[in-house]
Amino acid sequence: GSLVVNYPFDDDEQGIAIYSKSPDDAVFQQLALSYSKENTQMYQGSPCKDMYPTEYFPHGITNGAQWYNVPGGMQDWNYLNTNCFEVTIELGCVKYPKAEELPKYWEQNRRSLLQFMKQV
16 A cells, blocks of 8 residues: 555556656646645655655655556556546555544545545
């Protein structure tokens, strides 16, 4: 897990971790930022220091392929084949949080979710 919003494209022609800009890159960045700005820890860009000390996401967002290459990913497929604008929201450094921690996740992401919905 991590704490970041990633957006298309998730892969590139070379199959390496490099920025892979979609034709709607500016829109995807706006959508991703609308979410991350409302989550202070995410927006700071270094959410999982203990687990990934060198990982940094400026303003809590990243192009999927720049982070790591995912050939055939769902958000790219939806974008290319159905014109659906999809982002992937990673909600925390711990992939499987304990049930008693879920209210904390809600509080950290409630405003982000509302802001994200306003983008419609």
